[in-house]
Amino acid sequence: xxxxxxIRVWQTFAVMLVMSVVVFALMGAMPGDPxxxxxxxxxxxxxxxxxxxxxxxxxxxxxxxxxxxxxVQFAQGNLGYSRLFARQVSQIILPALEHTALLAVTAMSxxxxxxxxxxxxxxxxxxxxRDRVITFVSYLSLSVPTFWLGLMxxxxxxxxxxxxxxxxxxxxxxxxxxxxxxxxxxxxxxAATLAVGGAGQYIRHMRAAMIAESTAPYLRTxxxxxxxxxxxxxxxxxxxxxxPIVTIAALxxxxxxxxxxxxxxxxxxxxxxxxxxxxxxxxxxxxxxxALLLATFLTLAASIIADLAYGLxxxxxxxx
Amino acid sequence: MKIKLSLILLTILLIPIALSPWIAxxxxxxxxxxRLLPPSAGHLLGSDxxxxxxxxxxxxxxxxxxxxxxxxxxxxxxxxxxxxxxAGWRGGWWDAGLMRLTDGIISLPLLPLxxxxxxxxxIRLGVPAPLVASEGFAIARxxxxxxxxxxxxxARLVRAQTLTxxxxxxxxxxxxxxxxxxxxxxxxxxxxxxxxxxxxxxMSMGGIILTESALSFLGLGVxxxxxxxxxxxxxxxxxVWSAPLLALWxxxxxxxxxxxxxxxxxxxxxx
Numbered sequence: 091x092x093x094x095x096x097i098r099v100w101q102t103f104a105v106m107l108v109m110s111v112v113v114f115a116l117m118g119a120m121p122g123d124p125x126x127x128x129x130x131x132x133x134x135x136x137x138x139x140x141x142x143x144x145x146x147x148x149x150x151x152x153x154x155x156x157x158x159x160x161x162v163q164f165a166q167g168n169l170g171y172s173r174l175f176a177r178q179v180s181q182i183i184l185p186a187l188e189h190t191a192l193l194a195v196t197a198m199s200x201x202x203x204x205x206x207x208x209x210x211x212x213x214x215x216x217x218x219x220r221d222r223v224i225t226f227v228s229y230l231s232l233s234v235p236t237f238w239l240g241l242m243x244x245x246x247x248x249x250x251x252x253x254x255x256x257x258x259x260x261x262x263x264x265x266x267x268x269x270x271x272x273x274x275x276x277x278x279x280x281a282a283t284l285a286v287g288g289a290g291q292y293i294r295h296m297r298a299a300m301i302a303e304s305t306a307p308y309l310r311t312x313x314x315x316x317x318x319x320x321x322x323x324x325x326x327x328x329x330x331x332x333x334p335i336v337t338i339a340a341l342x343x344x345x346x347x348x349x350x351x352x353x354x355x356x357x358x359x360x361x362x363x364x365x366x367x368x369x370x371x372x373x374x375x376x377x378x379x380x381a382l383l384l385a386t387f388l389t390l391a392a393s394i395i396a397d398l399a400y401g402l403x404x405x406x407x408x409x410x
Numbered sequence: 411m412k413i414k415l416s417l418i419l420l421t422i423l424l425i426p427i428a429l430s431p432w433i434a435x436x437x438x439x440x441x442x443x444x445r446l447l448p449p450s451a452g453h454l455l456g457s458d459x460x461x462x463x464x465x466x467x468x469x470x471x472x473x474x475x476x477x478x479x480x481x482x483x484x485x486x487x488x489x490x491x492x493x494x495x496x497a498g499w500r501g502g503w504w505d506a507g508l509m510r511l512t513d514g515i516i517s518l519p520l521l522p523l524x525x526x527x528x529x530x531x532x533i534r535l536g537v538p539a540p541l542v543a544s545e546g547f548a549i550a551r552x553x554x555x556x557x558x559x560x561x562x563x564x565a566r567l568v569r570a571q572t573l574t575x576x577x578x579x580x581x582x583x584x585x586x587x588x589x590x591x592x593x594x595x596x597x598x599x600x601x602x603x604x605x606x607x608x609x610x611x612x613m614s615m616g617g618i619i620l621t622e623s624a625l626s627f628l629g630l631g632v633x634x635x636x637x638x639x640x641x642x643x644x645x646x647x648x649x650v651w652s653a654p655l656l657a658l659w660x661x662x663x664x665x666x667x668x669x670x671x672x673x674x675x676x677x678x679x680x681x
Contacts, residue, residue, distance in 0.1 A: 105514050116526050119534040233669040235620055237627050238661030241647055245654035256650075348519040352624050356647070366522045367628070370529055382526070385519040393517060 102390040114157045170376030190361035194346035196281040201288030209296020231290030240283040240356035257358035280357040299331040337396040344392025348385035412677035419670035430469035471637035479619045482556045487611040490561035494568025527555040528630035564610045571603040613675030616668040
């Protein structure tokens with residue numbers, strides 16, 4: 091087990107290394123040279139300044155050399171300076187991560203709270219009318235384009251009814267005048283948008299797991315010794331059927347934390363996804379690389395945690 | 411049941427889209443005197459910010475969106491099948507290498523990566539400028555980048571299936587007869603892996619349509635004035651305060667299409 095985890099951790103770093111090289115090479119091929127952008131943004135730059143800037147940013151060197159320079163700095167914990175925001179990358183990433191975490195936790199709680207019970211109800215009696223309705227709902231929730239759902243929620247709750255703000259966010263750690271109430275108001279629509287797709291996933295997997303476990307001998311034993319149907323479902327059936335859900339939830343958490351890029355863009359939510367979009371579009375090397383590598387790391391870490399959790403909960407997988 | 415429902419949805423969608431060159435108005439006619447009209451007899455779904463007929467653009471956009479999605483799914487299936495066949499047939503280092511690559515791509519956060527790929531300037535990669543400026547190029551490039559990250563499911567399925575088919579008697583007989591490896595793979599293995607390919611491709615269509623519309627929505631896919639469902643929504647987003655209903659129809663179209671192909675894929679899979 092520990093050996094396997096060690097291999098996975100090693101693989102994570104290998105993937106991140108490859109990812110950084112690929113992103114670095116691709117960003118070099120994007121329109122708009124960073125130096126050209128600075129020149130057009132500041133008419134007071136003299137040709138001497140331009141040459142100095144080019145040396146500072148290493149523009150003249152080939153990209154593998156620039157990548158190596160960047161990697162050495164990155165490994166030492168120096169994430170560099172963001173051109174777009176004119177601040178240290180670390181100062182921008184942390185608040186974005188906080189916003190993304192808040193959004194992810196809320197969306198996931200909502201999705202689990204809706205998806206798990208519906209999945210249990212559907213999977214307890216497959217083929218019943220209740221099951222068919224719930225399964226259809228899960229198809230609907232998985233087919234709806236998130237950005238459109240977000241737009242429709244804005245059109246309804248912000249434009250038509252005027253109940254909730256359409257965009258922006260306030261921070262939990264440093265709340266503005268509205269306090270926690272204001273945080274919640276900004277959070278509700280994006281979290282609900284994200285939760286819809288998640289709930290659909292949980293319904294499907296919960297239902298499938300309930301059906302897969304339904305023929306297990308331990309259920310027959312429990313019934314035979316006189317357990318009430320409710321007790322059989324909750325204490326025996328559900329406890330085993332929840333196992334695969336842990337994996338799905340961990341992977342989903344990774345996806346949400348690495349930045350719900352589209353939802354964050356629609357609602358102008360200042361999280362990691364929107365930040366990486368802005369950074370890539372603005373040709374901000376340092377910020378884009380850090381944001382994308384962080385997203386990769388979070389996705390991969392989530393899948394390792396999913397493996398670990400499975401091993402903890404299911405002793406049978408620990409044997410190998 | 412699922413297949414029936416999906417075929418009904420697809421019929422409702424595809425017939426108007428296929429007939430649109432003959433029945434709908436010209437989707438590119440700009441009429442600045444009649445902007446953002448409500449639905450009426452002249453414009454069944456109203457008109458957009460440039461006075462174009464929303465219904466006509468919806469149908470024209472549907473042609474583009476569905477063509478892009480189908481082409482992407484086919485390209486992804488071709489890539490995935492090739493990788494899966496090579497990995498399954500050759501085994502050893504080929505198998506290990508290709509499958510690690512597949513695992514690697516599956517584990518990446520795909521949307522940020524797609525955005526990086528879509529933002530790259532092709533002229534700097536040596537593509538001639540007149541080609542880049544042409545209308546079809548943006549679409550071709552969208553198809554290629556989504557397919558490049560979308561082939562993994564098919565590859566895994568084909569590899570697994572190839573491994574089982576490889577051990578069957580007819581393949582072993584062909585090997586013993588000295589048939590060339592290429593011919594064995596194409597004649598004796600490929601036909602046996604074709605039905606999982608078909609199912610996996612159908613199932614991947616939904617995700618591809620969503621990805622295409624999301625990229626076009628972010629301004630990185632099909633570019634205006636060519637209509638696609640995704641870029642119609644991005645125009646509608648800017649107007650959400652003045653004309654919130656403009657966003658309704660393209661979204662419903664994407665929604666219905668994705669629903670129909672997911673139902674079809676699952677229906678085929680369960681059979």
